[in-house]
Amino acid sequence: MHASANILVPAYFYPSFDPAQSNWDEMTAAASKTNITAIMNPASGPGSAENSDYTAAINAFRAAGGKVIGYVPTNYGARSQADVLAEVGNYQNFYNVDGIFLDEMSNLASNLAYYQTVxxxxxAINSAYSVFGNAGTNTLEGYLTAADVLVTYENQTGYEAxxxxxxxxxYAADRFAHLLYNVASESTMLSxxxxxxxxxxxxxxxxxxNNSNLNSINNPWDTLPSYWNAEVNAVATPLPASGLLLLSGFGLLAIGRKKFSAIV
Structure with a gap:
């Protein structure tokens, strides 16, 4: 059996009323082609009340086969656990989400107990929630006891190295996620x-x-990439059990089969 990957989109953009300009509609259209999980982030968290635009967008996306997780910052273990869990509760109350994305996750041993408690x-709020923890860099193996999926790379340069x-x-591949921004070319994206x-x-x-978008402040996740459709197709293409993957502009790259299992 061949395995395909999942796209994890930091969907830090507002659902537009115009389908021609809505990144959420683009994700919804792609959700039937490959596995897509979108990180919703209405207000650096869920906000204090439900937003009907987000409700409509995430319901359509999930109906098409996508999954949605809610963004919650943790300030590297310095934020009150009660405040973090209160925002998790707000997502539970406001939106039909599939899990939680804990941003600003520490990778220090001294903070592991904090994240295990969270x-x-x-x-306890919802046993079915998938928990993603974003350290953004290499972390300790023990943090797998504090998250179902660990983001161990979030950066714009140096991925090859x-x-x-x-x-x-x-571990199964679906315990890990990597997020890359400011990757200019489609060929580099594919590689x-x-x-x-x-x-x-x-x-x-x-x-x-990237961070140079004048409509955002330090947010390289405020729009889908220009090569979105090519990325969807690339992720949807199963890897061979062993063999070669043809990359546009990069020749042939040897790829081995990896194990993927479902997050429940």
Whole structure:
């Protein structure tokens, strides 16, 4: 059986009323082609009340086969656990989401207990929630007890030289995610996706968005990439059990089969 990856989209953009300009509508159209999980982020968290525009967008996206998780910042373990869990509760009350994205996750041993407690609290609110933890860099193996999926790379440069921790090879690929921005060309996007899969990473997202967008402040996730359709097709294409993957402009890259299992 061949395995395909999942796209994890930091969907930090508002659902537009105009379908021709709505990134959420574009994700919905692609959700039947491959596995897509979108991170919703109405107000650096769920906000204080339900937003009907988000409700309509995420319901349509989920009906098409997508999954939605809610953004919650943790300030690297310095934020009150009660405040974090209160926002998780707001997502539960306001929106039909599939899980939680804990941003600003520490990778220090001294903060592991904090995140284990938060993880337990999230599961107490909804045991079916998938919990994503974003350290954005290599982290300790123990953090797998505090998240179902760990984001171990979030950056715009150096992905080719990045070296994942050896212990990550001992787990299913869908325990890990990588997020790349400011990747200008489609050919580089394709090679990065192949490299992520080779590195046993089950969730990946690559965009040409960057911090220079005048409509945002330090947000390289405020629009889908210009090569979105090509990215969807690349992730939807199963890897061979062993063999070669043809990359546009990059020749042939040897790829081995990786194990993927479902998050429930």
């Amino acid at each position: 993880y337990g609290g999230i599961k 990045y070296v994942p921790d050896a212990w990550t090879q001992n 990065n996706i192949a490299l992520a899969q080779e590195r046993n990473v089950g969730y990946v997202y690559v965009t040409d968005d």
